[in-house]
Amino acid sequence: MASKLEENPETRAVAPSKPLSPEGWIFDIKRFAVHDGPGIRTTIFLKGCSLRCRWCHNPESINTQPELMLHAQRCIDCGACLTVCPTGAHHRTERGERMFNRDLCDVCGRCVESCYAEALLMVGRMVSVEDVMVVVREDAPFYERSGGGVTLSGGEPLVQGDFTKALLAQCQAEGFHTAIDTSGQVAWSIINQVLPYLDLVLYDIKHISPDQHQRYTGASNRLILSNLRRLCGCGVPVEIRMPIIPTVNDSQETITSTARFLKSLNNITVVRLLPYHRLAGSKYQSLGMENTMPDVASPSASHMRQIAQWMSQYGLKVIIPEMGSDS
Ligand code: SF4
Ligand code: SF4
Secondary structure, three states, X not given: OOOOEEEEOOOOEEEEOOOOOOEEEEEEEEEEXXXXXXXXXXXXEEOOOOOOOOOOOOXXXXXXXXXXXXXXXHOOOOOHHHHXXXXXXXXXXXXXXXXXXHHHOOOOOHHHHHXXXXXXXXXXXXXXXXXXXXXXXXXXXXXXXXXXXXXXXXXXXXXXXXXXXXXXXXXXXXXXXXXXXXXXXXXXXHHHHXXXXXXXXXXXXXXXXXXXXXXXXXXXXXXXXXXHHHHHOOOXXXXXXXXXXXXXXXXXXXXXXXXXXXXXXXXXXXXXXXXXXXXXXXXXXHHOOOOOOOOOOOOOHHHHHHHHHHHXXXXXXXXXXXXXXXX
């Protein structure tokens, strides 16, 4: 399948080749979302990311290109995919075992259509702003009652900055509350161009140490922290989101350094701490990707409360999810 995306050296990410294109690559639309900003929301997940976090729970978002997911446990070995695949990516060994060679796949999608067991799934589709707005308008009554709206997430929605801008502008023109969930690992000019269309920014902080950030996400946090400082001077409300990854960023030293930095900024409404979970493991398998963090357990409820307390000592409003008590 031909791609409209190309490498953008400025951000190490992938950006659309057509300026102001009204189309973009998405991999999901979540309706009735309640964790992506205020009220009931429609969250649009865009493909492409400018970081490579080892703990990523949306590995299907990383690649900007559409890709095939194979859920092997659902396969009933009917052989339909072998019949339709023009490249031989689906094949059998001499012993009759069904195999999939991802390197041969040109993502034509024929096998997905033939697979009644839904073991094959295409992740990523190109949509127009209007395609998305059709869904958004259907959900509008729920926004009105709950104070909700539309959130663009990913991946990194600003990797497709022009599509994100066009979509946010349309949402704003139709009176919907708008938010993005961003890692901030993009040029400031890209953030600046979407700012006029945003009511809220959900901003991810992964690690306060540049070296540790580089180690665990593939990039230093210098651009991220400098963009956050600039953003916080622009008047838009900013909600900080920090995944808590045991042994990576959950020490008292790391948490208090993060809190000290955040305390120095304006317009931060809340710091939301998100406990790491291992639910994405099977997605890595389905995508043929290496799971780079298979052995890290989720933080306990008591540890999350401790981290929240370390942070709130700096005067920050900190939220952790309801986790019950440690067993
Ligand atoms: S998407 Fe097309 S090329 Fe890829 S495995 Fe399926 S049929 Fe073969
Ligand atoms: S079409 Fe689907 S169920 Fe049938 S062999 Fe291929 S992957 Fe398995």
